[in-house]
Amino acid sequence: MVDLTDLRTDLTDESAQLDDLVGALPPDDWARSTPAPGWTVGHQIAHLAWTDHVALLAATDPDAFLASVTSAPDPTRLVEDGAEAFLAPPAELLARWRVGRVALTEALAAVPAGEKLPWYGTRMSAASMATARIMETWAHGEDVADALGVTRAPTGRLRHVVHLGFRTLGHGFAAHGRAVPTAPVRLELAAPDGGTWAHGPAGAADRVVGPALDFCLLVTQRRHRADLALVATGPVADEWLDVAQAFAGPPGAGREPLVGRGRAAGAAV
Template identity: 80%
Template sequence: MVDLSDLLTDLADESAHLDDLVATLPAAGWATPTPAPRWSIAHQIAHLAWTDHVALLSAADPEAFYATVTSAPDVTRLVDVGAEHFLAPPAELLARWRDGRTALVDALAAVPSGEKLPWYGTRMSATSMATARIMETWAHGVDVADALGVIPADSDRLRHVAHLGVRTLGHGFVAHGRVAPTTPVRVELVGPGGDTWVWGPAEAADRLTGPARDFCLLVTQRRHRADLALVATGPVADEWLDVAQAFAGPPGAGREPTGPSGVRA
């Protein structure tokens, strides 16, 4: 079991890692398009500021969180509207994101052990919420880095993203209108430091192996499977590569392939 305080430290560090990418951008740089259709770098940070805000409401004022859903004119546009609402001039947006993520860390630290927090279509512990915020911060950081043409070094914080990706195997199938499999899948990933991270029974016939970064890019839908060095053995593992989704909500559109075909075993 991972300690909540350690998770919150990693969340703060992952946010700071992305902060370093955008803090010195000139004003014009915030308008740089990212791989997400119609979203600039400013939209990416505004989205994180908004999701940190609603996560804070979930932890500190659940009724206010529910009100953001019930009062929405169109719940299918919550994400886009949230990002648009939090857009602001760069200095103001950066300050808003910094203040919000700090408040969220404090609020999650104060959640009583065992309490479940409301979220979109589910409820989760403070530990799960912190893990989800690390995942989303990393994923949107990938979009920002792609827009800037840089590849930041990954850290072992990536393991949180990978863990969530493994835990949401069934969710990805259901989100895409398929039956969640009961067949176990062995996952073996090579982390940034060269360590192997494993999940699932060693004797499982279905297996997924490859770089941890590639797996995280897959489950956050930042890359198409064809552009990743992931090897799937068995029908369930292979189908998982088509539907993997670590985030809540309806199925994402994913990304189109840009490189040579991936490897299927």
């Protein structure tokens, strides 16, 4: 069980890594297109700033958070509208993101133990909220890195994305309108430090193995499974790799394969 203090530190560090990537960018680079259709580098940071803002509301003023949900002009466009609302000139946006993310980490520390925060379609503990913010910051950071042609080295903070990706197995199936499987799945991933991160019973017939980075790219829908070195054994594990998503809400469109049709890298046996 991860300590909230450690989670807050990792969230701060993940945000700082992305800040290092965008902090000194010239204005033209903020307008670069990212792999997310219609989203620039600026949109990616604006989305993070907006999500930190609504997470802060959930942690400090649940009624205001719920009011922001019920008063939304189009609930199906919350994410898009939030990013557009927070989009601003780079210096202003950067300052707002920095202030907001610090305020959120401080607010999460003040959430009473056992209290659940309202969120979109669910309720979350402070630890779960911090884990989700790490996942989102890392995933949108990947979009920014792709836009800038930068390859980021994976860190041990990916363990939080792995944890969330495994915990949301059933959600991925349900979000795609499929029956949630009852068969257990074993997940064994090669960690950035050379170790192994494992989840699920060791004797499970259904298994997914491969690099932790590839699993994180899959569950955040930053890469198509055909481009990843993940191997699924068993029908449940194989189907999971088609529907996995670590984020709340309806299924995303995902990314088109880069290596062409088929499953050249992500195999099923």
